[in-house]
Amino acid sequence: MAAAQAVEEMRSRVVLGEFGVRNVHTTDFPGNYSGYDDAWDQDRFEKNFRVDVVHMDENSLEFDMVGIDAAIANAFRRILLAEVPTMAVEKVLVYNNTSIVQDEILAHRLGLIPIHADPRLFEYRNQGDEEGTEIDTLQFRLQVRCTRNPHAAKDSSDPNELYVNHKVYTRHMTWVPLGNQADLFPEGIIRPVHDDILIAQLRPGQEIDLLMHCVKGIGKDHAKFSPVATASYRLLPDITLLEPVEGEAAEELRRCFSPGVIEVQEVQGKKVARVANPRLDTFSREIFRNEKLKKVVRLARVRDHYIFSVESTGVLPPDVLVSEAIKVLMGKCRRFLDELDAVQMD
């Protein structure tokens, strides 16, 4: 009985001990455990798999993926960070830059600005193609000149009063449609995601006049192409009390975890601790600093329950990003399947 429980724990939980983490790797491959059939079964997978969306708004998404292995969940996370394409400024043609910000620093900053354009409507630029066509390039113009404000007070020292256009924001970027782009994209769709990003500061007499070309790229090439602010996952915490905890110890136990995890209830006059919501815990391991209570608690994580958190930079909604990431992984598989077919035809 205890052996069966221990095997179950080894298969389904990652245990956080005081000095190390146990059962980290996936071991449920065919032949490892006698009495278990671990061969891949698509129907069994489909029966056990579920996705629950916990919270979604226009820029962030939190959802649970249950019943999948770490290898595949991690593949989705890696693809979200580095292989979902977006549009970003790649080439900056500087006609005039008399500001104090160097050309290359300015170009670097412009590259990092998120551009609100659906990358699925564009294609990658061919290698060696310098000019760029309407199907793979977006053009923006940035033209700002700073002048002295003739109506400022004589003794003012506030730059907002003294100078006109002394701060260059992304709202000064204007879209220059190429070819038939003006027909394809209605007014106001192609723009930087935020219009209040400060690009540079100027003083009277300084001017910035440049043309930017945006291309489609992936985060693997340069981090400016990454569509997520970040995408991460954590495993669902699993806290078990090995013995009943009562009285003052219950209060101590409650203080060792994040608020809301442990609930102390009055049962027949005594205070009894109960694990209410382990999902909220951040595993500070404060419990291991308490000599009495550390033997009473088993900290673990459920091996196949992933709590994903995806925050988009605004280019695409986060649920679209996750769908695109899954399609990228399918595309990779399909590419190698096609290669194999091509070989076998010969």
Added chain:
Amino acid sequence: MSGLKTSMTEGERKTALEMVQAAGTDRHCVTFVLHEEDHTLGNSLRYMIMKNPEVEFCGYTTTHPSESKINLRIQTRGALPAVELFQRGLNELMNVCQHVLDTFEASVKDYKDQKASRNESAF
């Protein structure tokens, strides 16, 4: 280690798949070299292939951090050619992705519908 090398790299194609076999073995142990790939596909493909009871050994490594390719080695228990297992692993991974995509989109749609009906009932 010389051996049979089937390469489909053409001049302009950026990605390729090579199969390397040691001399003297038959087709049940093969090392696949996947170009322009890393742990993203390597680990997930290794997991799917390992789930097959016919596989005696499956592992992958990145050759060097400066090179973007992985070596994926498959050894089969019986007489099945390793290429067939590789193909099966890819197909199964695709089916997993398809199912995950369908489930995820259904779940997102449910969430949006629920939110919409909650907003309506609030008025």
